Each structure stands twice: as structure tokens, then as C-alpha cells.
Amino acid sequence: MTEQDGQEELEAQFEQWRQYVLRRRELQPFDADELEDHLRGSVDELVAAGLSPDEAFLVAVKRMGSLDELSREFAREHSERLWKQLVLTADTGSPVADTRSRRDLWAMVSCAAGAVASVKVPALFGLNFEDDSSFYARNFTLFALPWLAAFLAWRRKARRSVIAILVALFALGAVAANAYPLADKSQSVVVTSIHLPIALWLVVGLAYIADDWRSFRRRMDFIRFTGEWFIYLVLMALGGGVLSAFLFNTFKAIGIVPEEFISHWLLPCGATAAVVVAGWLVEAKQSVVENIAPVLTRLFTPLFTAALFAFLVAVVWTSHGIDVEREALILFDLLLVVVLGLLLYSLSARDPLAPPGPFDKLQLALVVSALAIDVLVLLEITGRITDEYGSTPNRAAALGENVILLVNLAWSAWLLLTFIRRRTLFTALERWQTGYLPVYAAWAWIVVLVFPPLFSYI
Template identity: 30%
Template sequence: MIKDIDKLIDENTDNPHELERLYREEPRAFEESFPYIWEQNPDSRVLAAWNERLNFRGAGNTQKVSYLRKDILVMVLLAALSGISTRMILYLVDQQMIAPVNLVFGIFPFLAGLFVYKNLPKRTILTALVSLFLICGVYMNLLPFEGKDSILLAYLHLPVFLWVLTGLAFTGDNYRIGSTRLAYLKFNGEFCILYASMAICGMLLTALTMQLFGVVGVDISEFYFENIVLIGAAFLAVVAAFLASGNLKLARNIAPHIARIFGPLVLATLMVYLAAAIWIGKNPFLDRNFLLSFNGILLCVLAVTIFSITERSKEEKKNVSDFVNFALIVLALITDFVALSSIVFRLSSYGLTPNRLAVLGINILICIHLLWIIFAYMRFLQNKTDPAGIQDAITKYLPVYGIWTAFVTFAFPLIF
């Protein structure tokens, strides 16, 4: 909290910019201190405008409350439909009528529907979203129930492609603008924080419920998990999305701190892990499982780095976190080079398979992306550009991942 906010407001009664900054940093403290300052400076036109802003109770506020109620009703409806749809899909999965991957259709379309309601995109975008979701649903269920690698790869890449489609719904008509794509990445970080918080509460409630019914000798575990937990998990996804995409300041205040804390921890952990792997003698060229873990590390580092970069302010000056992020990106690039070399070795030694081709493709895409981010970060660290250049390097490349996941999802089952 800002210390002596009364004094700071009093010193800036004729400085609208500074008053706005103080309000955004500590809105509650500002509102509590403002009446006293306004009473002492009744002739200030700037404070008069602030007084109207903080205390206005006209028709506009009534309309705003009405819209908020409507938004909440739409959110609750979509959340309920998401939970019910997920339960129905699970029933069909249990009957072996459809593949388990269909569970993603109980969540992503409703998240996209929430964003469409909020953004009201043009008809072309709306048509594209509806068509692509329908095509994905029909195509996935036309694939045979076989454990072939190409079909499993399609199942694995489908959620990522639907995530990209949800991003299109989030950005709406502004999907070409980098700042809007950046907002979607920030939303994902805030969404994860909110969902995890609510999920922990849900797990505590589940544990309490199981214990209470266990005391009276009633086993409700199967019913509870298939109905309450599953429906609740889908329901909470829409609720968390609604809160994260609104003006809730809790996650927005927590996310940057989490990014600053986890960046150094991830860097230290991965350096120790890689050093230990080298010491033990693990070889990604010959050990398939270690190669998979290498790629897992790569994706984790990329995700943590993007989260850290997107959560920083454009006005924030260069600090220690930037050097940690840069080190993480360099570590990720080294990991990617090793993984690429291992994949090429396995392709030349053991031949082409859907798995190897998929891993090769995503590693090449990540390598190009990391190089772009590194060059942008180097320019920033040399004071040749601002953080917007780094954020552009991240956001402008996102459609490439969407195209690749679409290719693997739709083309691999046909090719292989």
C-alpha cells in the first residue's frame, strides 16, 4: 500500500496524471482518503471531477449494474451448459461410443461463446469459429478407434488448436493487433491462477464430503466424482474465464509476482536437472524417454518465459527479472538444439514415423521463435528498444503454432 496517500493526493490536486496513477495503484486507499482532501480543497476543479467520478450514482450506474447482471446470467448459463455437456460426453465415452478427447468440447466452445458474447465480432469471424468447432468435432469422431500414432497425435494437438480458436474469439475483430493477442496470453496466466485457487477450494470440499459420508458408512465416491466433480470442473472453467476477462484485480496483482518468483526458481531447477542428467550419462540420442523429457523441459521453459514477459509492464524499466528471462530463453534454445540433433539422428537411424515428424516440426518452430525472442531481448537489454519489441516477438508468432497444430490434427491421420 502507498504510504501517506493523503499527503500524496494533497500534493497533486492539480496533477491529473499523478492522481490517476495513485488511484490505479491503490483504488481503495485512494477512495478512503479522497473525502478529506476534497473537503480541504473545495475549489479544485480537478478534485471536483474526481468527486463526481467516485460518487456518481446516476442513470449510467444503473445501466452498468443492469449490464453486469446480464453478463453474470450469461456466464452462469454457459457454465451450466458446459458442465452438463461435459457430463453427457463422459457418459458417451464410458459407453465407448466416442473417444475421450471429446471432453475438450465440453469446455472450449463455451469459453469461446463467452468471449463472443463479450466482444460481438463480425459475422465472418463468428462463422469461422462456429464452422471450425463443428469441423473439429465431426472430424475427430470420424477417425477410427485405433491406437495408431497419427490418431493419438491428432488427439494431443486438438486441445492446442481449440485453444487457438478460443483466442480468436477472445481477440474478436482485433485478432491482427499484437496488444490484443498479448492480452489473451495475460488472460491465460490470470485464468490459471483463479482456476487453481477455486480448484483447491473444491478439493477441500470434496475431501470433507468424502469424510462426512464415510463416517456414516456411505460410499458416494463414484457418483460424486462423475457428477459433482466433473460438472464442477467444467463449470469453474467458465467462471474463472469470466472473472479473469473482467476487471478483477486479484489475479492481475498476483500474476506479476508469481512470474518474478518462478522465473529464477525454474532457471535454477533446470540447470541442476540438466547438470545431473549429464553427470549420470543420460543420452537423448539413444534414450527415447529422456528425449521426451527434454522436449517437456523445452515446452515448460518456453511457457514460463512467455508468462514472465507478458506479465511485465511496458513502462517497467530493465531489472534482474529480464536477465533471468534471457537466461531461460538461452537455456531453452540450447535444449532445443540438443533435441533437434537427437531427433535428426533418430530419423536417419530408425526412419520416419508420425511421432518423430511431429516432434521435429514443433522443435523447428520453437527454435525459430526462440531465436526471434532472443534477438528482441538483446536489443532491449542494449537499450535499443522497449519491452514492446519482445512482446511483439511473442504474439506475432502465435498463429504459426495454430497452423501447425491444425496440420497435425487434420493431416496426420490422412497421411499416415
């Protein structure tokens, strides 16, 4: 390697380190500049002492300590920043930042209002939640996610070509949800209701990434956004449940039963608006939830590992096959998705420069356990399809999903193993997961668009 190549690689490492530092909202850009100056000075001293640039960089980063310690130190020195981030319209001290914050707020309010209006439009045509539950099950994400995508695209200043692609994909989703002659209790309604939100959420990802769709870092940022968005949405759902119970019981105490208002207005309008508000909160208050989500990941990873291992032991002990009826298939697929979610979010919150540790080994155990369960489910589904039961939309969709998850989990397990054995870099696992996202999108669209006519709309 020439000296110029070594210098270019060193600059790339500095850039990667800086990008990771800037993910912490406790650290402002000028803080990152200060840290980078300190890091560069340490690297120069180590290179002058005879180390290679790569060795000097790793030693200098190690001497600086973990980023958690650095961010906590900066948070202590500038504690007012954290409090400002907890306020809806924080006083940042910068007129430009204040203007942007107000614009984001009004954009969020406009998009949330659009989502609320969208969910009430079907009522103008005589549709209601009780008699037309199938329609709302297929279309509910179409009422909310386009507005979340609109907010993110506006915030990212997406190009017209990106906006055109977003509009086309959401329109395609609306056609897929409503054009096919599906009976209310058909299996195709179920698979569409499950897979269309997945397909449309990855369209939201396109709005989030905007012009950087090839960047695996931006894809990893979207994975992080997804986890944080989900946490905010759950917290708002819990608050909405408390509000609904409070309204119902207090008004009932004075002889008024607001059941229709709650079921027809408060819950659907609140749910669609919350989808947009949660996205805005993640964008504006990322540092607050960054302290929560990694803790939840580390809490539930060992619990799910123990649960999956106990299930495998029970399967071997009882020699009982897995039920592959519709409810069981959905349950097992959700279980595997949760495991994958724990893996993805722990990857997005991990320091890529940190060496392998005990938690990485625990994640490997979790992935291997999930992989074993996936194999068992695949064997049962294949057996049912090849026997007298034949193929149905549910089984075919589950078969494809489990094959996709099998490939992902198998290669993830291998990459984790090689990382733990220090034979590959952590970024290889990140690149694999972010590069695999289009596979999920492609399969979800296939199920939504192809399966209903393929199985004669049953």
C-alpha cells in the same frame, strides 16, 4: 521529422501510455484522464524549456513514477473499489454497470450449464468414462471451450462473421477428433488429445480478440487472459479436490459410498463448468489476480532458470543422451512450454516503458538455457528418425514442435539481448511473441488433421 509528424508520434505515445494505464483495474477511466492531463502538462512545460517531444515525454513519465506506485496510491485513496471488485455482483454505483454485471453473470451461468450438459450428452448414447476413455480424452475440450468462446464472443459483441468462423473451427475440431478410425491405444490418439486443445484454445483467442485480431496489443491481452484463467482454474481444481474428498469421506462414514456420483457427475461437470467460470472471473476480477500472477512469474523464473542450468551441467558431466521416447518427449515439450509461458506472461505484465533491469537478464538466461535443451532434444529426435527407428506420429509431432520452439526461443533471446543492450524497444519482443501465435495454431491443426491419415492411423 516535421513538427506535425512529431506531434502525431507524441499522440501515439500518449495513447500507448493510456492503454497501459487502463489495464490496471485500480485506476478508473476518469483516473486515467486525470493522470493524462498531468502528464500532458508536464510534457508541455518540458517542451517549452527546449526538450524535444520524445525527450519531454520520457522525462515526464519518469517524474510521475512507476505505474505500480500510482495504482497503489489510487487504491489507498479509493480502497472501496478493491472491495467491490471482490464481490460477485459488485455495486458499482452505475445503473449501466450494474446491468452489464448481471447480464455477464447470467451469460456465464448459461454457458456453464451448456458445458455441463455437453459433457453428459455422450452418456445418453451409452458412453462412459471407464470404458470410453479414449473418446473423452479426444473430446473433453470440445465440451467446454466452445461455451467459453461463446461467453467471450457475447461479451465482445462479436460480429456474425466472427461467430461463423468460430462455429466452423469448433466443428472442424469435432470432425478431426471423431472422424478418423483411431484405435484406443494408437499414437494418433495421443497426439490428437494433446494438440486439439492447443488449436481450440487459440480459437478461443479469436473470440477474445473479436474484431481486433490484427492488434498485437489485443493478442498480448489474450496471453494475459490465458495466464490468469489458468491460475483461477488451478485454484478451483484444488477446491474441487477438497470438496470431493470431503463428500467421499463424510458420506462413507454413514455407510454411503458416493464414488459413482463423484466420478460421473461432480468431477466432469465441475471441470467443464470451471472452464467457463474461470474465464468469467478473469473478465470480472482481473485486478485481484494481477497482483498474484506477476509475483508467481518472478518467483518461478529464477527457480526454472536454476533447474535448467543444473540439467545442462548434468548432461555435460555425465555425457548421457536424452531419452526421446513418448513420455520423455512430452515431458521436455511441457518444460519448454512452461518456459515460454513464463516469458509470455512476464512480458504481458511488464511496463513497456521501463528500462532493462536484472530480471530481464535473468529471463535471457532462462531462454538461452531452454534453447540449449531444445537443441539437444532436436538432435536426439533427428538421430532416432534417421536411424533404424524411423518416424512415428509422436516423434514427427515433437520434431515440428521443437523446431517451432527453437525459432521462437532463438529470436526471443536475440531481442532480449538487444533490448538489454538498449539497441531495440521492448515492444519488438511483444510484437514477435504475439505475431508468432498463428504459427502454433497452424501446427496444431496440421497435427490434428494431417498426421492421423499420414501415418495410417497408427
